[in-house]
Amino acid sequence: MEPFQNNPYMGLAGITPEELNFIQQATAELTENQQKYFYMNYTNQRKSPQDMLIFCIVGLFVPGLQRFIIGQIGMGILYFFTAGLCFIGTIVDLVNHKDLAMDFNRKAAFDSHQIAKMGS
Template sequence: MARMLNFMPELEPNELQYIQSLVENLSDEDAKQFAFIYRARRKKPQEVLILIIVGFLLIAGLQRFYLGQIGMGLLYLLTGGLCLVGTILDLINYKRLAYEYNVKEAQKVLSMLHY
């Protein structure tokens, strides 16, 4: 786990564990390349949280657009965050939303590296 921790110290513990399991068979050079690409594509949970809070005040669903969930973003936008219930649930689960997005992106990056 120390190898990815050296490349990406900003990762949350559960995300670090998942990423380490993905890259455990890669060489150091490939792991560095993975970390470089993944860092550019991943979403930080704090940014998702900020967008959810903005959704309470201005435009509901921004966090869903940010995470690439266009359909859910439109639904939240048109229904006021599903009458704020969905926005409240997203507020509670913002780390999970970011983690699920990041898992998909990590898998895409790994497939780009042909592994």
């Protein structure tokens, strides 16, 4: 079996150089098996910026959807009951969809790193 160094992360939808950099830093100290485990966990949790844009657009009609998707349940409930903070919060999320995805992906990378280190 060929080493896991071919950088399989390049195939992820909408990956940015910044995201690729922090993933490479997170996996640098992991063994090959741990990197595979990290990859499986991270790709299952990761949200691409394009997906987040779609969630934010749908969030105009279902307030808070984008916040529920990224695990911010409290903000999702607040958006739901205030119609996306009178649509202002939803529009801000729509503009900042890449940042929402990047923040979520950083947390997912951290969680995946911890799981990979414990798993092997």
